[in-house]
Amino acid sequence: MIESITDSFIQKITRSLKRGKQVHRRLPQGGLIYIDRPLPFLVLFRHPAGQPDHPTADFLKANAAYIISHEERTEELRPLVQSIAKSMADKFGAFMIIELMAAPTSAADVPLFKVLGPQKQLPTTVQAIVKELQGVKLSDIRTSVETGSNEQLLQEPRCLMPEEDLKKHAVLMLGLQLKPVYKNTATGKIYPLLLRTLREKVANAIKKTVFDFVSVQTTHHPVHFQALGRQAVNRVVWRIDKQLTSISDQFRFLLLVTPxxxxxxxxxxxxARFKKQPTFHYRLMPIDADQLKRKLYNISIEKVDDPTLGYLFRDKRHELDKMLTMLADRNSPDFLYSSMQLYGTVDDQLLKVAEGILAALPAPARDVNTDLIPLPEFVAQAEREIAFLKEQYPALDSGVDVRDDVVGLIVSKGRLNVGTDAKIPRHRAQALIQHEVGTHILTYFNGKAQPLHQLYVGSPGYEELQEGLAVLSEWLVGGLDQERMRILAARVVSVYHLTKGCSFVDNFRRLKDAYHFDDETAWDVTMRVHRGGGLTKDAVYLRGLVHLLSYLKEGHELEPLLIGKIRQDYIPIVQELMYRNVLRPVPIKPRYLLDENIKPKLEQLKSGISVFNLL
Structure with a gap:
């Protein structure tokens, strides 16, 4: 920390910016200057004299260029701001300063936001920020926006840059006054959730306003308003990312809840002639859920001042908490309630789709001569597909393990596990390889190629999109048959009845008697749904497929969804982090995106088809 802002300090800051470097320095009295890279704007806050206002100062930390200082330091702050504004205006052709301030808590009937701007100049920029702020929605708080003159920012004692200098160097000075609704006026206590929400919305409003200004007034033309966000990620983010990943890596959830x-x-x-509920045994628990929860909540996510990354980490912590609760409650009735919170339930619309599939597709005639692919041949095919992915991304370290403690096929930690008793019809082999290798292994290593570990560990609720993509890949390679669709629909129906209190025996009998599944298929579906005490995850396959088809019909692309293990509403987050250069382009593409013969099917998806059209 420096004691005063000297001329040599100002020269160093300006020199660094002219060289294209980042500036991150302490200022007197705990102030801070942070400029991610040379940018044509600066957000400013000055603590009121004798009354530090840290909650309002925190609003600035979501921006890529800001200064936090104190009113009593205005005299020495002035040459610093002027030097930055003039050098960046020279570089970009114009510059913008937005000063944030809190309205006095004693003031009655003040709007939530008040924009202070020049009366005649650049009315479009003032209109842009007003429009963005009017779009801020907070529960139980009315959004009101007023405008006023920025005259108070141009007069002593607040003036940082005289009006004639602003005009001479093409600098726009705006003020943004916030009503401090995030503080209890009587006690001074902060409402942290409201503060966090408002901070994120104000940061986006500022970025969109700056985007509007720089696109017209400067030589800087970002591709998107999010490209004006921070590109550098501080060390605390990587530390927390690793800490969350470390906890996630200590257990294999699906293996631990599978008999x-x-x-x-x-x-x-x-x-027992299908009349008595079977007894399931599970792997010994390798963790103490309570101890891991303590570690989980000792991770100081609140130190992340980037709203997007902070949201991502809090979301992951919430999911890990639920998973640990489920493992502690394994094989008990409480397991089901956490499962419903984590994976959701079956709504009426999804149930209608599932029942429609079961009604429309007849039960297949039992074919005792089904051509099953020998396990070694299937393993060889899967390993060839892994080698195909490895050609695109040499760091891909995967393989196939044949195990007697696994039922069917399951991907865990980027490896394909095949049960020794797995019975795989030859006509389904390639579809299953695209499902497991071309989706689950591919997205795991696409996520691993990113600096942010959460993309391979998996964002909360990623299973729905993952399984939707995996089932769609089966259709793209021509292996999604009617029997497979019936099974996906049966899982939805079974999950629905599980959540309504249906027993194992009743669910099994329903699949046999009402929907005409054979004994072994009915067993497999019922076991999967009732394992652990009731796992609602199996409804996500059909739900994910329905939502994915709707997403593609809206004109969205398939490839961005393969960047890692994300859920559909994470796409804006991923896109923001791509614009900010925090994330990298996707390194691995599945075979079906590179095959010219499959392109007509991809085009068909964009025109809009339903689940029923897939068959």
Whole structure:
């Protein structure tokens, strides 16, 4: 920290910016200057004399260029601001300063936002920020926006840059006064959730206003308003990312909630003539859920001042909390309630789609001569597909493990696990390889190629989009048959009845008697849905497919969804981080995006088709 802002300090700051470098320095009295890179704007805040206002100062930390100082330091702050404004105006052709301030808590009937701007100059920029602020929605708080003159910012004692200098160097000075609704006026206590929400919305409004200004007035032409955000990510972000990943890596959730005695339980169920609920056994728990939760909540996510990354980390912490609760409640009735919170339930619309599929598609005639692919041949095909991905991204470190403690196929930590008893029809082999390797392994390593670990660990709720993509890939390579669609629909129906209190035996019998599934298929669906105490995850396959088809019909592209294990509403977050150069382009593409023969199907998706049209 420096004691005063000297001429040599100002020269160093300006020199760094002219060289294209980042500026991050302490100022007197705990002030701060942070400029991510040379940019044609600066956001400013001055603590009122003798009354530090840290909550309002925190609003600035969501921006890529800001100064936090004190009113009593105005005299020495003035040459610093002028030097930055003049040098950046020379570089970009114009410059913009936005000073943030809180309205006095004693003032009655003040608007939520008041924009202070020049009366005659650049009315479009003032209109832009007014429009953006009017779009801010807060529950139980009315959004009101007024405008006024920036005269008070141009007069002593507040003046940082005389009006004639502003005109001479093409600098626009705006003020933004906030009503401090995030503070209790009686006690001074802060409402942290409201503060966080408002801070994020104000930061976006400022970025959109600056985007409007710089696109017209300067030589700087960002591709998107989010490209004006911070590109440099401070060390605390990477530390927290690693801490969350470390906790996630300590357990394999799906393996821990999947029975290890599937064959024995099936034999027991058959012997009881399908009348007695089977007994399932699970892997020994390798973690203490309570201890991991303590570690989880010791991670200081509140130190992340980037709103987007802070949201991402809080979201992941919430999911890990739920997962640990589920593991602690495994094989008990409480397991189901956490599962419903984590994976959701079945709404009426999805149930209608599932029942429609089961009504429209007849039960297939049992074919005892189904051509099953030998396991070694399937493993060889899967390894060839992994090698195809590795050609695009040599760091891909995956493989296939054949295990007797796994049912069917499951990808865990980027490896494909194949159960020794897996029965795979030859005509479904390529579809299953695209499902497991071309989607689950691919997105795991696309996520691993990113600096942010959460993209391979998985954002909360990523399973819906993942399974939707995986099932769609089966259709694209021509392996999504009617039997597979019936099974996906059966999982939805079974999850629905599970959440309504239906027993294992009743769910099994419904699949057999009402929907004519054979014994083994009915068993497999019921076991998956009732495992652990009731796992609603299996509804996400059909739900994800329905939502994905709707998303593609709106004209969106498939490729950005493959950047990692994300959910659909994370796309704006991913796009923002791409604009800010925090994330990198997707390194691996699945075979179906590179195959010319599949392009007509991809075009068909854009024109809009329903689940029923896939067959």
């Amino acid at each position: 290890v005695n599937n064959n024995e339980a099936w034999a027991e169920f058959k012997k």
